[in-house]
Amino acid sequence: MIKTDICIIGAGPVGLFAVFEAGLLKMRCHLVDSLPAIGGQLSEIYPKKPIYDIPGFPSILAHELVDNLKKQIDPFNPTFTLGERVEGLRKLDDGSFELTTSDKTIIHCKVVAIAAGLGCFEPRRPELPNIINYEGKGVSYMIKDPETFRDKKIVIAGGGDSALDWSIFLSDLAKEVTLVHRNESFRGAPDSAEKVVELAKEGKINLLLSANLTAIKGDGKLEAITITGKDKKATELEADYLIPLFGLSPKLGPIAEWGLNLDKNAIEVNTFDYATNIPGVFAIGDINTYPGKLKLILCGFHEAALMAQSAFAFVYPNQKLSFKYTTVNGVNAF
Amino acid sequence: MISFEVEDLQGEVKTVEVPEGISLSLMEVLKASEYPIAATCGGMALCATCHVEVVKGFDDLPAFTDPELDMIDTLPNATSESRLACQIHVSEKLNGALFKLKETVEE
Structure with missing residues (x-):
């Protein structure tokens, strides 16, 4: 004390x-x-x-x-x-x-x-009405122990440096990493942005640009996330974890x-x-x-x-x- | 007079008029007009509590600053017509615009 x-x-x-x-x-x-x-x-x-x-x-x-x-x-x-x-x-x-x-x-x-x-x-929350129900049950705003994500299906949302850096880092550890960003391009560090694009080409990151999170669901814990693109087409992705990184x-x-x-x-x-x-x-x-x-x-x-x-x-x-x-x-x- | 419209979180649209030559940002005018804007950071483009969506007149507004673009890029509820009111200097360019408030103030 x-x-x-x-x-x-x-x-x-x-x-x-x-x-x-x-x-x-x-x-x-x-x-x-x-x-x-x-x-x-x-x-x-x-x-x-x-x-x-x-x-x-x-x-x-x-x-x-x-x-x-x-x-x-x-x-x-x-x-x-x-x-x-x-x-x-x-x-x-x-x-x-x-x-x-x-x-x-x-x-x-x-x-x-x-x-x-x-x-x-404090971290900014995405505009999903039920997201609070999944906080600590698959939705996490910061990464304390990366090992949690080993062999899991991860969706990261955001376009800043931390979204880029964690996508790169977790691409080696997780089973599947999807990065969802609202814009066509990134304003984060150009080196990290290039690396993400490269990893996407190699199939190590599933990169979804001009896309938004529109729904999440799961029974007691996060199971799936709906992502809607510019063309209004909604896709449902299976996910163990959602990491929204929209700044503080x-x-x-x-x-x-x-x-x-x-x-x-x-x-x-x-x-x-x-x-x-x-x-x-x-x-x-x-x-x-x-x-x-x-x-x-x-x-x-x-x-x-x-x-x-x-x-x-x-x-x-x-x-x-x-x-x-x-x-x-x-x-x-x- | 400079005249533009503001839509509050309940969807009510009102006209706001300010004298020409006034040296204020849109955030300051909105606050002075009793709109519920926290403006926590005081106008440094770092809290985004003055986030607005420009429904009409987006292309006529003064250009974005870099800090404004950086901040908007991090907002989960931003659209392609998002601006930060604190970074918009009130001038004739705002005539006829319609700004929709985007952020709720936590009481």
């Missing part, structure tokens, strides 16, 4: 800066992020894009801002759990919290700061189940200290909402500073907080 003062959910710019503000007040932080790297959107989506509204930086690349934030918080030795999603939040009798991740990591903390930005990235879309995820007051997928907070309706749980950055909210990194930084002041009372209930400037006192690491 990991023990910390503040568990920060989300290692984007605001979550990272919260470590600094907490550190100045001698509070230790542990960060959890569903992505495998720190930086959130800045690392995952636009690392090479310049940001123009960080005070003191006329222009800074997103990944440089993440690098700088990391350097700024290093003296406070934050710890990280990356590539795991926080699933459960439980308040214990003494007012502290226990968080559980998707990989069953348990984190015990006195304060929770949700800095989850857009939410967590940000969703609020399990946070929605924690009893927090929400407004349109954002967490309602007060503007005194960005506290939620659960004492000891704060929400900062793009994930929160309040009258006048602006989704700006700089607003998230401000929210982190104010949050830390109130978090202090939960971490050190018997101490009085006296505000100190870093220019006077420096940054006292621990």
